[in-house]
Each structure stands twice: as structure tokens, then as C-alpha cells.
Amino acid sequence: MFLVITNIKGLLISGAEKPLRKKEMSHAVWLEDAWLRVMFGKITGFGKMNDFVADEDDEVIDAAGSFVLPCWCDSHTHLVFAAWREKEFEDRISGLTYEQIAARGGGILNSVQKLRKASSNELYDVAAERLDEMIRQGTGAVEIKSGYGLSLESELKMLRVIQTLKSRFPIPVKATFLGAHAIPEEFKKDRRKYIQLLKQEMIPAIAEEKLADFCDVFCEQNYFTKDETIEILDCAAHHGMKPKVHANQLSHSGGIEAGIQCKAISVDHLEYTSESDLKLLAKHDTIATLLPGAAYFLNLPLPPARKMIDAGAAVAVATDFNPGSSPTGNMNLMIFMLCIQYGLTPSEALHAATINGAFAMDIQKECGSIAIGKNASFIITKKMDSPAFIPYSMGSNPVEKIYINGKVY
Ligand code: NIG
Numbered sequence: 001m002f003l004v005i006t007n008i009k010g011l012l013i014s015g016a017e018k019p020l021r022k023k024e025m026s027h028a029v030w031l032e033d034a035w036l037r038v039m040f041g042k043i044t045g046f047g048k049m050n051d052f053v054a055d056e057d058d059e060v061i062d063a064a065g066s067f068v069l070p071c072w073c074d075s076h077t078h079l080v081f082a083a084w085r086e087k088e089f090e091d092r093i094s095g096l097t098y099e100q101i102a103a104r105g106g107g108i109l110n111s112v113q114k115l116r117k118a119s120s121n122e123l124y125d126v127a128a129e130r131l132d133e134m135i136r137q138g139t140g141a142v143e144i145k146s147g148y149g150l151s152l153e154s155e156l157k158m159l160r161v162i163q164t165l166k167s168r169f170p171i172p173v174k175a176t177f178l179g180a181h182a183i184p185e186e187f188k189k190d191r192r193k194y195i196q197l198l199k200q201e202m203i204p205a206i207a208e209e210k211l212a213d214f215c216d217v218f219c220e221q222n223y224f225t226k227d228e229t230i231e232i233l234d235c236a237a238h239h240g241m242k243p244k245v246h247a248n249q250l251s252h253s254g255g256i257e258a259g260i261q262c263k264a265i266s267v268d269h270l271e272y273t274s275e276s277d278l279k280l281l282a283k284h285d286t287i288a289t290l291l292p293g294a295a296y297f298l299n300l301p302l303p304p305a306r307k308m309i310d311a312g313a314a315v316a317v318a319t320d321f322n323p324g325s326s327p328t329g330n331m332n333l334m335i336f337m338l339c340i341q342y343g344l345t346p347s348e349a350l351h352a353a354t355i356n357g358a359f360a361m362d363i364q365k366e367c368g369s370i371a372i373g374k375n376a377s378f379i380i381t382k383k384m385d386s387p388a389f390i391p392y393s394m395g396s397n398p399v400e401k402i403y404i405n406g407k408v409y
Pocket residue numbers: 078107108111218246249294320322323324325326
């Protein structure tokens with residue numbers, strides 16, 4: 001019950017009441033030779049070893065040679081899906097694009113077909129296995145989207161599976177309704193009808209059952225326009241779901257503008273970000289979430305991440321775990337890519353993956369940094385010389401032990 005971690009080589013204590021921006025991102029504060037105390041699942045104190053006083057009731061864990069940092073906050077995943085799509089991966093290697101595969105019924109609609117046929121139990125089992133592996137790799141909070149159902153019945157099925165994950169796993173799980181992920185086959189000839197269904201039936205039913213914290217839209221050519229995005233998100237906001245946007249992944253879709261206009265909690269992807277988008281991101285609270293897994297997997301141009309931070313955007317990183325464009329839930333790999341491909345420093349990448357990710361899920365009061373009163377959910381790393389070893393080791397698992405609410409997972 002009373003736990004104290006001692007002899008910590010470096011304890012990451014940066015983090016704030018607000019998302020980190022600009023120089024705050026690169027200024028990681030490591031308390032050297034530190035201790036960390038936990039009671040009833042919460043962080044109750046930390047300090048330097050030279051002023052450490054042991055308590056009789058303490059269970060003491062010696063972390064000599066290890067760093068301790070908050071768990072990763074993965075704010076964008078689609079980890080409830082029925083089947084992998086490695087056939088499409090082969091098709092892309094043979095020369096087809098993601099868009100071409102989608103146009104012939106692959107892509108999101110392929111996952112929709114399979115999800116509609118799967119039972120809730122089957123979906124739960126595969127999703128739980130994925131989530132379990134993510135936690136073992138350091139993730140201590142996750143957002144999960146629907147969006148492979150695209151009918152009232154199948155979206156409800158997906159969101160209820162997410163609810164069950166929420167109730168059975170010890171980490172915060174946030175649910176996002178992504179009914180506007182694609183126009184389903186049966187509405188191909190009448191997209192307005194599908195948008196009406198989203199607004200008039202799906203959003204109200206999901207709100208009634210309190211199944212979603214957020215609502216997201218794939219704002220992209222051949223998916224949903226900027227105006228449709230705003231229309232759907234406004235409706236969802238009236239029903240208590242905070243907006244998020246899949247923005248500017250494959251083209252300059254207006255998704256960032258739409259997100260800012262709707263006061264979205266985050267806009268995600270952002271491969272096509274203009275100078276005026278940068279100014280918007282710098283001025284507003286909306287988190288700019290990078291998804292390097294998807295950009296890498298689809299060979300997309302990289303978003304201007306360096307410019308985003310320098311302009312003052314609040315940048316986070318997430319896995320986008322999904323079977324079509326990022327078949328991994330490994331945040332360590334994302335942090336590596338932020339550094340080597342996007343030019344962020346290790347400190348910037350760690351902050352993007354922790355406190356700024358927490359803001360992108362509205363859980364900054366419980367997660368994302370080592371602070372008194374927050375959940376005692378943290379990573380004790382393997383022995384290493386410096387924290388830069390985490391991104392340097394290219395997606396290897398840095399976790400020696402992971403604690404969730406003060407208990408070893
Ligand atoms: O975030 N961009 C849209 N949605 C997912 C891909 C989903 C899929 O291909 O199944 C993404 O990349």
C-alpha cells in the first residue's frame with residue numbers, strides 16, 4: 001500500500017497545468033538520485049535521496065541505475081478491430097496506393113465488413129490482448145475510436161467493447177465515436193443520408209448510453225469535407241462529446257481549420273500543414289497530435305513538426321494503432337521516429353508522449369507527469385546511461401517494471 005522507489009538515477013518531474021510549448025518542450029526536468037512515494041495508488045511525494053526518510057510501513061524498491069518517468073499517454077488508436085490487413089500491405093508494395101486500395105473496397109471498408117461479422121466477445125478478446133501488450137511497453141492511458149461499424153448497431157457494438165475495456169483494465173481508457181470514418185457502402189449513392197443518420201440517430205443514441213467522451217471525423221477528400229466535419233462535430237458537441245479531427249493526412253483538407261473552429265481537443269495527423277495552419281495551432285488550445293506510425297507506413301510526406309514546436313503549437317504524439325495504416329501500439333517506436341525523422345530532441349519527444357498526450361485526452365489532472373496527487377502510473381526503465389537511450393534504442397522496450405496506480409502490472 002505504501003511504496004517507495006529509491007535511488008532513482010533520474011526522475012522526470014517536468015509537466016504543467018498547461019500543455020507544453022516551445023522551449024518548455026525541450027526543457028526536461030530530471031531530479032537526480034531521487035525517491036518517489038506512493039500511497040493508495042497516488043503519488044504522494046518525491047525528492048532527493050539525501051533528504052529521504054524511510055517509513056516503517058514502506059515497501060522499498062531500489063531503482064539504482066534506472067530512470068523513472070510517467071507512462072505514455074497514447075491519445076489516438078483504433079485498437080478494436082476484427083482482423084489485420086497484411087494483404088493490403090502486400091498490394092501497396094506491388095504499387096497500389098492507400099487511396100486506390102480504398103477505392104476498390106479495401107481500406108476502412110474492408111475492416112467494416114469484418115467487424116460487422118465479429119461478435120463482441122471476439123472483438124473484446126483481440127483488443128484486450130493488444131492493450132495488454134501496449135501496457136507492457138509503457139502505455140498507461142489510451143484513447144480508442146469506433147469507426148469500423150458505420151451502422152448504429154455495429155458502432156454501438158464497438159463502443160460497448162471499448163466500455164468493457166474501460167471497466168476491466170486499470171488504466172484510463174477514453175472512447176471516441178468515429179462514425180464519420182468513411183461513407184459505408186450502402187450509403188455510397190446518398191452521403192447526405194448517412195450524415196443525417198449520424199446526426200439524428202447515432203450521436204443521440206451514443207450520448208444517451210454515455211458511450212463516447214469524444215467525437216472524431218476523418219476530414220479528407222473522398223471521406224468528409226470541411227463543412228461536413230464542422231456540421232457533425234457541432235452536433236456531437238451539443239450531445240456532450242468533445243471534438244477531435246483526423247486532419248490533413250492525405251491532402252490539405254481544411255481539417256485543422258475545422259478543428260480550431262469547433263474548439264477540438266486535438267487535431268491529428270497534420271501531414272499537410274500550411275503556414276496559416278501553424279499560426280492557428282500556435283494561438284489555440286487544440287493539441288497538434290502527430291502520428292508518425294501512419295506517415296511512415298503509408299510513405300506520406302512528413303508533417304512540419306519542428307516548425308510546429310518553434311511556432312508554439314502544443315505537440316503530442318500517438319500510435320494511431322490500426323490495421324490499415326499503423327499496425328502497432330508501440331509508443332517507443334513513435335518517440336524514436338519523432339527524433340530521427342521529425343527532428344525533435346529526446347526531451348521534446350518524451351513530453352509529446354506524456355503530458356501533452358494527456359491533454360489530448362483531457363486526463364492531465366490524473367496522468368502525464370510525476371506530480372503529487374496524480375495516478376502512480378510510471379515506468380521504471382531498464383538500467384541505462386541517459387534517457388536519450390529510450391528513443392535511441394529504436395522502439396525497443398525500455399520498461400524494466402511498469403506501475404499502474406501503484407501496482408506492478
Ligand atoms: O488514422 N485515416 C483514417 N483512419 C485511420 C486508418 C484506418 C484504416 O485504414 O483502417 C488512420 O490512419
